[in-house]
Amino acid sequence: MDFSLSMEQEILRKSVREFAENEIRPVARELDEKEEFSYETMAKMAELGLFGMFVSEKYGGQGMDYLSYIIATEELARVDGSHAATVAAGNSLGIGPIYYFGNEEQKQKYLPKLCSGEALWGFGLTEPNAGSDAANSKTTAVLDGDEWIINGSKIFITNASTKISAGVTALCRTGTRDDGRPELSCILIETGTPGYEARVMHGKMMWRASNTSELYFDDCRVPKENLLGPRGQGFYQMMQTLDRGRLSIGAMGLGGAQGCFEMALKYAKERVQFGKPISHFQINSFKLADMALEIECARLILYKACWLCDNNKPFTKEAAMAKLYCSEVMYRCANHAVQLHGGYGLMKEYDVERFYRDQKLLEIGEGTSEVQRIVISRLIGAV
Amino acid sequence: MNIIVCLKQVPDTETQIKIAPDGKSIVTDDIKWIMNPYDEFGVEEALRIKEKFGGEVTVVSLGPKRVTETIRTALAMGADKGILITDDALEGSDSLAVAKALAAAIKDLEYDLIFTGQRGIDEDQGLVGPSLAEMLGIPHVSLVVKVEVAEDGKSVKVERPVEGQTLVIESPLPALLTAQKGLNEPRYASLPGIMKAKKKPLEEKSLADLGLDPSEFGEGARKLKILEITPPPERKAGKIIEGETPQEKAAELARLLHEEAKVI
Ligand SMILES: Cc1cc2nc3c(=O)[nH]c(=O)nc-3n(C[C@H](O)[C@H](O)[C@H](O)COP(=O)(O)OP(=O)(O)OC[C@H]3O[C@@H](n4cnc5c(N)ncnc54)[C@H](O)[C@@H]3O)c2cc1C
Ligand SMILES: Cc1cc2nc3c(=O)[nH]c(=O)nc-3n(C[C@H](O)[C@H](O)[C@H](O)COP(=O)(O)OP(=O)(O)OC[C@H]3O[C@@H](n4cnc5c(N)ncnc54)[C@H](O)[C@@H]3O)c2cc1C
Numbered sequence: 001m002d003f004s005l006s007m008e009q010e011i012l013r014k015s016v017r018e019f020a021e022n023e024i025r026p027v028a029r030e031l032d033e034k035e036e037f038s039y040e041t042m043a044k045m046a047e048l049g050l051f052g053m054f055v056s057e058k059y060g061g062q063g064m065d066y067l068s069y070i071i072a073t074e075e076l077a078r079v080d081g082s083h084a085a086t087v088a089a090g091n092s093l094g095i096g097p098i099y100y101f102g103n104e105e106q107k108q109k110y111l112p113k114l115c116s117g118e119a120l121w122g123f124g125l126t127e128p129n130a131g132s133d134a135a136n137s138k139t140t141a142v143l144d145g146d147e148w149i150i151n152g153s154k155i156f157i158t159n160a161s162t163k164i165s166a167g168v169t170a171l172c173r174t175g176t177r178d179d180g181r182p183e184l185s186c187i188l189i190e191t192g193t194p195g196y197e198a199r200v201m202h203g204k205m206m207w208r209a210s211n212t213s214e215l216y217f218d219d220c221r222v223p224k225e226n227l228l229g230p231r232g233q234g235f236y237q238m239m240q241t242l243d244r245g246r247l248s249i250g251a252m253g254l255g256g257a258q259g260c261f262e263m264a265l266k267y268a269k270e271r272v273q274f275g276k277p278i279s280h281f282q283i284n285s286f287k288l289a290d291m292a293l294e295i296e297c298a299r300l301i302l303y304k305a306c307w308l309c310d311n312n313k314p315f316t317k318e319a320a321m322a323k324l325y326c327s328e329v330m331y332r333c334a335n336h337a338v339q340l341h342g343g344y345g346l347m348k349e350y351d352v353e354r355f356y357r358d359q360k361l362l363e364i365g366e367g368t369s370e371v372q373r374i375v376i377s378r379l380i381g382a383v
Numbered sequence: 384m385n386i387i388v389c390l391k392q393v394p395d396t397e398t399q400i401k402i403a404p405d406g407k408s409i410v411t412d413d414i415k416w417i418m419n420p421y422d423e424f425g426v427e428e429a430l431r432i433k434e435k436f437g438g439e440v441t442v443v444s445l446g447p448k449r450v451t452e453t454i455r456t457a458l459a460m461g462a463d464k465g466i467l468i469t470d471d472a473l474e475g476s477d478s479l480a481v482a483k484a485l486a487a488a489i490k491d492l493e494y495d496l497i498f499t500g501q502r503g504i505d506e507d508q509g510l511v512g513p514s515l516a517e518m519l520g521i522p523h524v525s526l527v528v529k530v531e532v533a534e535d536g537k538s539v540k541v542e543r544p545v546e547g548q549t550l551v552i553e554s555p556l557p558a559l560l561t562a563q564k565g566l567n568e569p570r571y572a573s574l575p576g577i578m579k580a581k582k583k584p585l586e587e588k589s590l591a592d593l594g595l596d597p598s599e600f601g602e603g604a605r606k607l608k609i610l611e612i613t614p615p616p617e618r619k620a621g622k623i624i625e626g627e628t629p630q631e632k633a634a635e636l637a638r639l640l641h642e643e644a645k646v647i
Contacts, residue, residue, distance in 0.1 A: 007451065007452050007455055008455075008577050008578070008580075008581060010452060011452060011455055011456050011459055011572055011577050011580075012572075012574065012577055014417070014456070014572075015456075015459070015571050015572040015573075015574075015577070018571060019571050047573070048571055048573050048574060049573045049574030049575045049576075050574065053574060057578075062574045062575055062578055063578055064574065064578065072574070
């Protein structure tokens with residue numbers, strides 16, 4: 001068993017950490033406060049090469065392994081959840097489906113600009129009435145000659161309504177299968193197509209500097225060729241995408257937990273009450289010890305799942321476990337971190353306050369914790 | 384324009400330094416290592432000059448195998464090739480010995496400019512750069528914050544701050560410059576850069592490869608001996624100055640600075 005990272009992964013971690021500390025930390029609090037997606041930090045992240053990490057050089061990607069991508073996401077999340085979200089959704093959900101399921105023409109057309117970070121792409125699965133039950137999507141696509149006519153709506157779609165959002169992969173009902181169940185397919189819809197509208201959603205509690213959108217399709221016509229992969233494979237493609245995507249949510253949990261731990265440790269060593277640093281009271285040092293322990297476990301489970309993925313072994317169960325565990329570890333770490341900060345942890349002057357809010361999404365997005373438990377229950381044969 | 388940048392790997396500034404039981408060295412087991420920040424300025428400046436004039440940037444470092452990571456980092460930033468001088472006999476060498484080994488590795492290379500950091504943030508000696516220039520027989524300017532290579536590539540004009548003013552110094556090339564904070568903002572090692580660096584040449588050289596006698600290196604050959612390392616003194620509690628008005632407080636502060644701290 002070899003637990004060491006490659007030299008490239010070590011350099012990558014240092015570089016992304018330094019980048020996040022210098023370029024994101026100074027602006028994260030204000031962007032959160034203003035609920036603003038920053039094109040400036042987006043451009044800097046693109047320049048560093050944070051988009052298309054696992055995509056081959058042929059399409060403008062970096063040709064790194066999946067673990068490298070996860071390490072980069074972890075380091076961003078150590079500093080700010082919103083920025084990690086832009087990158088994770090950009091890679092796993094925006095680039096992923098086109099890279100893994102697109103035909104050569106689609107890859108040539110979209111990947112270079114998505115990998116350079118000039119453009120972002122959305123992943124349109126969730127609908128107002130189809131969240132956890134995503135297979136219940138109601139958006140329809142009807143083939144009319146050489147075009148699909150799309151009608152319906154999507155909600156909570158990350159990266160789909162920025163000024164640089166170039167389109168979305170949407171799960172649509174394209175007919176009825178022989179067994180009577182809906183036939184679901186993924187279709188690529190470019191921004192600017194008549195009948196397609198993406199609206200920014202405001203008022204989020206967390207990831208306030210990440211772009212979230214509501215999408216409307218009103219007799220929206222796209223060429224027949226915009227079908228992604230074979231017809232009827234849409235749900236399977238989306239689930240495959242989520243397996244990988246869950247690893248990046250795990251990375252956000254792990255990185256966020258690490259950030260909380262570091263802030264809490266520093267604060268607890270500096271804050272003096274009753275004549276000593278509060279870290280000297282055992283109840284507090286035990287909290288810190290538990291955080292360190294759980295972060296270590298979270299890293300092991302996540303990296304193992306990545307290892308399975310990179311070695312082409314099945315990883316659906318481990319991805320669900322890693323996503324679930326890492327997000328719950330961050331939940332406990334954020335809670336401890338705020339507690340250790342006392343009243344100050346409730347104020348925006350301290351970043352733990354933002355981490356505490358940002359954490360919550362991780363237990364909901366890309367399959368809620370309950371859904372992860374359903375996936376695991378099935379895969380261990382309990383149900 | 385061919386440029387050489389000397390790199391040192393040093394403990395991360397965030398690392399808590401622990402003194403080893405011998406009282407003369409530090410515990411290196413759980414240290415995180417980084418590129419000496421002053422050397423990073425050198426790498427960045429070299430890359431900028433290369434971008435303008437063309438040519439090659441070679442990074443040269445000395446130390447144990449772990450230093451490979453620091454060299455690869457410079458390659459990921461955009462340097463073209465690396466040389467690592469590594470030999471068990473080098474362990475414990477002083478600055479002069481380090482400069483001697485670097486000079487041996489550099490003397491036969493083609494170069495117009497050499498950058499070193501103005502000092503290593505670990506031992507803070509600032510000796511390697513000037514010593515190396517001396518051994519190579521080329522001029523050097525230390526603590527530079529601005530570098531302008533002449534269009535014809537034959538000379539360099541640099542700025543070096545001294546108390547309250549700036550010296551503008553011109554030197555023929557080849558020359559050695561030691562980089563000071565303020566010279567530039569080093570770039571990050573980009574992800575594509577990291578992948579490219581994997582394929583760039585990195586040569587390892589032992590003392591024998593450089594034709595050097597191991598007895599002139601290492602702990603035993605030190606001209607400068609470390610007798611003891613002690614932790615910095617514990618910081619004393621601060622003092623809050625009392626007073627009714629700002630004027631009173633200022634007067635009291637001035638008195639304390641003068642009479643107690645004796646700094647004014
Ligand atoms: C900021 C943000 C970004 C997002 N980005 C995207 C995106 O880019 N693309 C995209 O497609 N979606 C995205 N989503 C949507 C997200 O994936 C869904 O919110 C999530 O899947 C949950 O669906 P829901 O909100 O409809 O909740 P519901 O499915 O209504 O769930 C409500 C509660 O019921 C529980 N529940 C539901 N079914 C069961 C069951 N069978 N057994 C036990 N408990 C159950 C859930 O666990 C949850 O606790 C995003 C969401 C947010 C908030
Ligand atoms: C919105 C808000 C309203 C407030 N309103 C009022 C008000 O009206 N009047 C007022 O006087 N105050 C008020 N407070 C202050 C509040 O009572 C304090 O924040 C609280 O007592 C904690 O003190 P602290 O924030 O200094 O945290 P600290 O005392 O620094 O505590 C930090 C952490 O260390 C732990 N800790 C400290 N000492 C020990 C120990 N000996 N053993 C184990 N653990 C220890 C704490 O439990 C905590 O987890 C308010 C605070 C807020 C946020």
